Amino acid sequence: MSTSRKPGRRVAAFCVGALLFAAAACAVAWVSLRPRPHPVVQPIAFSHRVHVSGEEMECADCHKRVGESPHATFPPVKYCMQCHEEPQGEHPDEPRVREYAQRGQEIPWVRVNRLPGHVYFSHASHVRDAKMECAECHGAMEDAEAPVTLPQIGHLDMGTCMACHRERGASNDCLRCHK
Amino acid sequence: MAGVNDFSFSIKPILDPIGKGGRGFYLAAAGLLMVMAVGVYAYVQQFVHGLGTTGMNRPVYWGVYMANFVFFIGISHAGTLISAILRVANAEWRRPVTRCAEVITVFALIFGALSVIIDLGRPDRLLFVIQHGRLQSPILWDVCCISTYLTGSLIYLYLPLIPDCAILRDRKIGWVWLYTLLALGYQGTQRQKHRLEFWISVMAILIIPIAISVHTVVAYIYATTLQPGWHSTIFGPYFVVGAIFSGLAGLMIAMAIIRKAFHLEGILKDIHFNNLALILLVMTALMIYFTFNIYLVEITGNEPSIMASVMEKVTGEFALPFWGMIVGGFLVPLVILSFPKGRTVTGCVVASVLILVSMWIERFLIVVPTLIHPRLPWPTGIYNPTWVEWSVTAGCLAAFALLYMLFARVFPIVSIWEVQEGVDVAIPEINKRFEGYMPDVPDEAGSAAFPWEGMPPHGRGEREP
Amino acid sequence: MASDESAPRSNPVSPAPARSAPTQPEAPPPNPERRGALRQIAALAAGAAAFVALPLLRPRRALAQEDAPSPAPGGTRKPRWGMAIDLDRCTACQGCVVACKTENNVPIAGADQTERGRGIFWMDMLQTEEGEYPDLKGQFIPTPCNHCDNAPCVKVCPVGATYINEEGIVAQMWARCIGCRFCTTACPYTRRYFNWQAPDWSEAARHTLNPNVATRPKGVVEKCTFCHHRIRQARETARAEGRAMTDADVRRLPACAQACPADAITFGDLNDPESELSQLAKSPRAVRLQEELGTHPKVIYLREAKWQE
């Protein structure tokens, strides 16, 4: 049998084949099993552009606690009502804001930007102490027409945090961010 | 010259079992598979529900699994280390023994490593050890040493297997494609053979320090902590001796079974058992010496935290296994092996079984009594291993036995070519070596100075231990 | 195959006929083959070396890195947190134990697990009783993690899941922990705890979870953090008020110290010679548990005194 002539090659071929197969299997598994964020449905068709670019509002006007608390927080409906008590435009969703307010309900905004439960992140530390701009992480919200339905900070893994911390001379002590 | 096909002894009993199995084989395999299945089921339970399914707790954070780990790693020293030492020492009687020893190493090592993985709370994070490994941790030393040892033993098992695969390939026995693949085109040419032997001897030398390092670092896992009774300078050598001790016992049991099952009485002869038994005797004495050392020093030191665990063994809850181990595992084998009549196959098997069981107990008694008595005053710990731990242990043992059985059905369990080589090469070599030992003979005494010069090879027994 | 056995010994190099034909130019030039073998060995060695060296080459943990300017008691110097527990004040009420459990989301073990000795108490109560009735002596020692400067647990962790942070806290990153329990066995104080199973956070019990502390899954080790999240909070509060964190801010900061009705627990900065803790550490009553082991614990006990002592 000619097979015995170059047995080394056969072994190599076998190994390479097995490796290729394993790699392919892993790739398929990764692609199909990888957790992917799915878009959420926001209750109101809120446009950041209209408010930020149009009305020249600041982020902290609505996300009030961004400079003092770990959470930037959603605005309660009473903030909306400061302007939308009277109709401001013709968008079909606008009256619904008033409906919520009249029912004494908060608008059930859906949170999209989430960190894992064992991570502590403080907006106050980053905004107030490190003087970071909101856009550095959240991007150009002043151009966003539609409400946010997907996490904006998709690539945020531990390496990203640590690289930025290293760059800015912030501590990379594990306890600083992990709880 | 080393033949792939021509042998001066009957290789039929060696080749017979290859590729087929009798009723006994299938029955045994079925039995082992069932035990394994229970073990796998138990592990799945443990994986899903956590280590809470075991009997471990605070402060007994380690238990049966860590005892298994040390035990299996110990058994693994049977083979490669022994065969390597014998090879390096040119002990010619080793030839039929080496293969079955080396196989034990590979499989025992696998289950040793597996025992640690089984013991992990988060086996899914196993790769963190490589990704985030800290070389300062004795566990990393273990990972390095064990993986090196496993690789080394695999190579060391594989190299001598090449010519035998070539034999099987050529004779078209069993899975020829496999043998063809593994034989790597070995034809037994002089150069191939020379190169093979070179690398075998390189591996034989390399593997000895690796093997010693493995069990030393296993001991370090215990000795580097501050736990009373573990924090001892003697632990490294003590573990190594214990490993060779239990490994030898394991090897003798395996050999006895193989000899019986494959009717290899003509190849694995009484003399092999006798010689191994002599080594085992030395190890028994060493083991007794070490044990005496450890306990004498601990007891005379009389440090309360250490004495708590020592007394737990001497008079407390573990007195029965402890004294059983001392008497049954050390003293009785010492007596059996001391007498030529005890160094028969039966005697060896009895002694080995006693030793093997005792050595498992010994590992258990290293782990548990110390943990039951931590340094801070604490209501004495409790530890009752659960069915999960026993099942997983049984499953590991069964899987080990099954793998060994399968190996023996796929590959020659006695290295055919090495035995043949003994006949071809070793006899003249021994003669020559022996000549070297003797006082120089003056030329005039004639060329026929040695009376055994012309005797037929089969009439002589191997005389070198 | 039986026929082969009788084959003459004198013909050692006799390949099987069917295969013999193509093996004629059998030996390729020796050099390339040897070089191949060497290359293989070299590759193997390199691989092994890489495997061994990889962990070494990784950048060291950020311990040594400069921290952002953080106001700490005593100026810019890094604090070294420690705790003093006055056994003369303590009445063994175990309020600290429950406070710690609630603050740090430590799970309730339940009847079965308690019986098996698997309860988790970041703050535990060690008790001993000696003697026979009526000549008895009893001791009650609240025992959190000692946060040793020379921590045996940190030395043995294979994955760096536990480390001593820049402020002296022996931290446990459970998200990194592989559950080998080497640290739990290495700790001479038995003050590290393993999650033997998934903690049972019933729907009702989940309401009480502190949002500032993560819950731990099964199979990982957890331990006292000196209420690190409360330190962080206090620091953020101080920063928001534009001042440095003072000894008064941290004196009763951890949940155990806060809860203690006897005021027996003092928390503070051992690097600050002015802190109350540093003063207590100088007391002739000050002892540390098992000092002889050289672990340098940062939890200082103040011995019980005698009447008129």
Next chain:
Amino acid sequence: MEGVTRRGFLKGAGVAAGAFLLPGCGEEEDPYALRRPALPDGSSGMLGQEKWVPSVCGQCQAGCGIRVRVAEGRAVKIEGNPACPVNRGGLGPKGQAGLGMLYHPDRILAPRRRDGERGSGRWKEVGWDEAIGEIASVLRDLRARGEGRGVVVLDGEPRGMTRDLWARFLDAYGSPNHMDHRATSDGGKLLAMTYMHGVPEIPAYDWERTRYVLGFGASLFESWCQSIHLTRASSHLRRGMPGRRVKFVQVSPRFSVTAAKADEWVPIEPATYGALALGIGHVLVRDGIFDADFVRERSFGFEPWTGEDGRAHRGFRDVLAEYMPDRVEALTHVPARTVERLAHEMVDNRPAVALADGGAAAATNGLGTAMSIHALNALLGSLECPGGLLVQRPAPLASWAAVEPDDAARAGAAAPRLDGAGVSRPLARGCIQEFPEAVLSGKPYPARALFLNRSNPVFSKPGGGRWIEALRKVDLVVSFSPLPDESTIWADFVLPEPTYLERWEPVEPVPSVGYPILGLRQPVVDPPRDSLAVGDVVIRLARALGDPVARAFPWDGYRDAIVERLKGVQEAQTGSILEPTTQKFIRKLQQEGIWEARGYPFGQWEGAFPTASGKFEFFSQAIEKRLAAAFPDASSMEAWLVAQGVQTRGDDLCLPHWEPPQFAGGEVDYPFLLVAYRGVAYAEGGIRHLPRLRELPSAGRDAWRERVELNPSDAHRLGIRGGDGVRVETPAGRRRLTAFLHPGVRPGTAGLPLGYGEWPPRPGVLEAPGGYGLLAVASDPLAGIFALQGTRARIGKEA
């Protein structure tokens, strides 16, 4: 959909594919997520929102101020309120564990009516109107039939607004049967204060300045009524004053935590504290080192005296003369030398105080014991002085307008009490432990309706299964409880009350600091959907009954009743909160959690002892009067005393005296004396329902088991090892417990920690669970104090 597919795939393939290759398989999407329920209102607007709400702890009567951290709508942590003088920011394990009560999985969320046999555990939820209507109609019928006196309230609250409302209700309705639990807790101490001091309240102590503390069985650091306050105080007394350290001496048969923590532990024969106190008194008088000035000027009955009728009376000096240290040693097994030393140490380290506890006076000789110990304080001159024993000053709460009972109410209220207090137990204020026998015998009249206000007698009162039988016999049983318990099982109605973290209540703590304090309990989170404060139920019940009962309750609800009384504090314009209007006052009180008027008025001897003589009475004229009222002549009294086995006679009954204790069960049949005690974890209602208390590390591995503590030598003799199951039998019942070997238990006795048992309580069980089920009903014959240390037991290894 994607998630489902993924999970499904993992489930099928995960295990087979190798657990090691797919990290995190079988776990939730985010393995690190802090798993917590959705926020109460489902809106993420509350993210990060939190507040601290001040309130008052309700796990015991001590009234520690607390602040509760409410994060995102959930109460997540309880801490001490630094503003509260009782605890100044500290909090014991019970208080910390309160969240377990709030978020208890077994909470009753709506009123229930029995739906099936009594004790079947089958319930039907009913509306409040329906429940109150039905109960009111039963009460109306009873009143109409003239059986209103058969309405009984077992009140778990010894003080407070809810208790006052119940008292008011019974006054207006017409029943004398308002029973509290004090006979089984601090009854002895209370009666000693009542009869000697003239103040019907337990004392407070000036811990700041005390220099010597002698505790008679007082588990100061465990279940003393003010353990947390005392823990603070002891910390201060030991380490708070440089160069000065107070000595704590603990006298008790069991080596408790307090004994271990004390500077000296004096082991003693159970139930002989009185003899020791008299022995110390003997030494004080013999050596002339007692406070002669105080005794001469401010006390009555120390020297022999002659009454107005010319009868000569014995004085306390005569009693003391009989208690030579040698005799005391024979009675108590405390060496005579120790008795002498203790007496001298107390005098040398004045101000010194002697404390009694429930445990000390809880014996059949309870009143004599409590009086003897209290008399020591008088001999030492430690009353109403810095570092001594104080009388807690009340907060100036306004009182409600007086009830104007009609004839029916007056008649009902004048009926004899069902528990025999003031009748068969002439000196008792209450005798709850003897109530079941009265119910079962139907004498002097049948009990018709029973209200259990925060009271679970089946679990926490002695007498074993007798309580269950009694509950089954009463026509209507109504239980107010946020959780099911052993008594609610036998009730007809279970009316859920908000827990102490969800309700309004002004709280006057157990006497602690001496000066007036008032805490405000307020809801930290919303109460569950359908619960009602007991106060509201009482008012609604009264309204449903119509006039004349309704007339006594002119308020719309409980809150109005509270506000009316708080007005008094605001109008007094003293203390820490001064506000012009009641509304502002209450708002401030809500923010502070506590009101206090610091400074104790020492040296106000005028009216300090509201007794017949206006002085501290060693010889209690109140007792003399009560006995005279109870027994028409000397011979009937003699007969009664003989029947009750009382050995003391004559004047000694009115003086601090020693009476040999009696025990239920003979020494031969029941060789062990049970030393029942409450550990540090004993919260209101026991330990068994709060896992965080059950699992305190001090309880060790047997924490979840009901235990009995044995001395190792006794255990060895019986072949019992630690952790073994043992059978404990007493004249009251039997129970299987787990043996716990404890060298601190006196040989021949067995320690019995109370408050343990099964949870949740099982319906239909006729045996009383927990430690109390083993205790026989034994009382001080005259004073009706429950003899906690009055039961003997037989203990054997369980086969």
